[in-house]
Amino acid sequence: MNRQILIIAAIISLPFFSLKIVFAGAEDDSFRAAVEEIFATYSEMNMKKDVDGWMALWDEDGIKMSPNIPSIHGKSAIRELKHKKSQSPDDMEMTIKVEDTQLAGDFGFAHGTYFVSITPQGGGAAKSMEGKYLTIFRKQADGAWKIYRDSVSPNPTPK
Numbered sequence: 001m002n003r004q005i006l007i008i009a010a011i012i013s014l015p016f017f018s019l020k021i022v023f024a025g026a027e028d029d030s031f032r033a034a035v036e037e038i039f040a041t042y043s044e045m046n047m048k049k050d051v052d053g054w055m056a057l058w059d060e061d062g063i064k065m066s067p068n069i070p071s072i073h074g075k076s077a078i079r080e081l082k083h084k085k086s087q088s089p090d091d092m093e094m095t096i097k098v099e100d101t102q103l104a105g106d107f108g109f110a111h112g113t114y115f116v117s118i119t120p121q122g123g124g125a126a127k128s129m130e131g132k133y134l135t136i137f138r139k140q141a142d143g144a145w146k147i148y149r150d151s152v153s154p155n156p157t158p159k
Contacts, residue, residue, distance in 0.1 A: 032101045034145045035110045035137065039096040042147075046094050049086040055079050058147050059138050065151040089121035096133070106139040107148070114152065130155045 038057055045054035055075065064072040064081070072078050099112040111134045119126040131154035138148035 028101065028103050031103045031108045031137075031145070032098070035098055035101050035108070035135075038137070038145065038147070039098060039110075043094040043096055047092050049088075049092075051079065051082050051086050054082060059140070061138075062147055063149050065149070067152070067154060091119045091121065093117040093119075108137040108139070108145060110135050110137070129157075 042054065042057055045051075045057075055078070058075050058078060060075050062075055062078055064078045066072075072081050094114065094116050096114045097112045098110055100110065102109045111132065113130065113132050115128065115130050117126045117128040131152055133150065133152045135147060135151070136149040137145040140146055
């Protein structure tokens with residue numbers, strides 16, 4: 001008798017578990033689409049040297065972790081670094097590939113690869129760099145996702 005009740009309870013509760021799975025999948029798809037859009041804007045703003053457009057992607061408490069320099073804490077410090085980098089007259093091409101996204105409540109994670117090519121303004125050979133990244137996003141009060149932590153790591157230069 002107890003076993004029959006347990007089986008019936010499991011069957012009755014099954015739709016509730018499957019609904020959660022369906023909703024979680026839809027939420028994950030929505031998050032991935034947001035990440036793809038953020039990184040498309042990230043690349044575009046970098047290539048245009050649009051500091052304000054690039055900074056609009058960042059959470060107020062963001063941290064930028066780049067190779068060979070200390071972590072940059074807070075949006076104003078990140079802006080200062082970005083402004084300095086945007087003064088370069090060289091042209092940049094940038095692509096970002098999202099390989100995976102994961103959602104955990106008000107935080108989401110993405111990792112993938114990037115490619116950057118810098119062409120000197122005065123001519124000369126372009127320099128290119130490939131690497132990988134891990135970015136954490138934080139959901140804002142308005143439901144938008146912003147970059148909360150961003151870490152990049154270039155791959156070794158082929159010899």
